[in-house]
Amino acid sequence: xxxxxxxxxxxxxxxxxxxxxxxxxxxxxxxxxxxxxxxxxxxxxxxxxxxxxxxxxxxxxxxx
Numbered sequence: 579x580x581x582x583x584x585x586x587x588x589x590x591x592x593x594x595x596x597x598x599x600x601x602x603x604x605x606x607x608x609x610x611x612x613x614x615x616x617x618x619x620x621x622x623x624x625x626x627x628x629x630x631x632x633x634x635x636x637x638x639x640x641x642x
Contacts, residue, residue: 587637594633601626 580588601623608619 587641590633590637594630594637597626597630597633601628601630 604619604623604626608617608623613619
């Protein structure tokens, strides 16, 4: 049985990857519908990717 710390670490990683996937989907959908470089969907997609990547980076630093 995994410890609570392992469960937490795993859930942080899964949610971080989900944030990155949502960000990519937002960018693809925005560009697919003709959005420009400063459209809300593109900016939100970049934000989601940044948050997900930042969480993954923080999680990897906490493990070492």
